[in-house]
Amino acid sequence: MMQQSIAGFVLACGLLAANLAGAGGCPAHYVDGRLPEIRNQKLGAATHELCYGVFGVMHSGITRTPLWSAEHLTADNLASARTLSRENSFHAEQELPADQRAELADYARSGFDRGHMSPNGDMPDRQSQHDSFTLANMVPQNGDNNRHIWAGIEGAVRKLAKKEGDLYVITGPAFVGGNLQKIGNVLVPSHIYKVVYSPRQKAGAAYYIENKATDDYQMLSIAQLESTIGIDLLPSLTTRQKEVMLRLPSVRAGKSR
Secondary structure (H helix, E strand, C coil), X not given: CHHHHHHHHHHHHHHHHHHHHHHCCCHHHCHHHCCCEECCHHHCCCEEEEECCCEEEEEECCCCEEEEEEEEEEHHHHHHHCCXXXXXXXXXXXXXXXXXXXXXXXXXXXXXXXXXXXXXXXCCCHHHHXXXXXXXXXXXXXXXXXXXXXHHHHHHHHHHHHXXXXXXXXXXXXCCCXXXXXXXXXXXXXXXXXXXXXXXXXEEEEEEEECCCCCCCEEECHHHHHHHHCEEXXXXXXXXXXXXXXXXXXXXXXXXX
């Protein structure tokens, strides 16, 4: 009888651990603690969740980029980030298998920037800043795009977070079309998106832009973006809630931080 009780306890613990693993290891970075859910089967292979202090990444061993990088962006963290000078520390992510991760050599002389998904300018301390420079948080990004219009988008989101008090932000690449290129072993995204959700307003929206030298971008509802990329980005919300558009700031080209 005692052995059966112990066995039942062990089984229950195992099921609990499995359920927690399914919920993700860093729920604080996500709306209602729920990670996005991958609907496109092609994106679901060789994924690896990485948890850092103020952001979390779902990494793809197929693309060797993040599928997304998520932050709970707070006004307090941004106030700390403003006092922090930039120290570049680009590095390969040693937590990932060598045959699934990007290396510095993949980007060298590629013509593309190492584009942050969760940006350095959001990081409140040196450890978080160092973490943000992992290649697991990077995509190959057009340099003009990265340093100008995308920097403006990042700045606009920071400004909105200060006004709102906090935001949930999910940033990632989109791989649309059949004419994608690689640099080394890393797949180059066709587009980049940044989802912004305001808990105060209970509404969200997304910036969506081609990965090229351009000042043109779209503002999409979360529902529109999800149907494009094949990921349920905010699974705790209904389709109707995802169609309610948060008013995002318009953007002018800025300077990257």
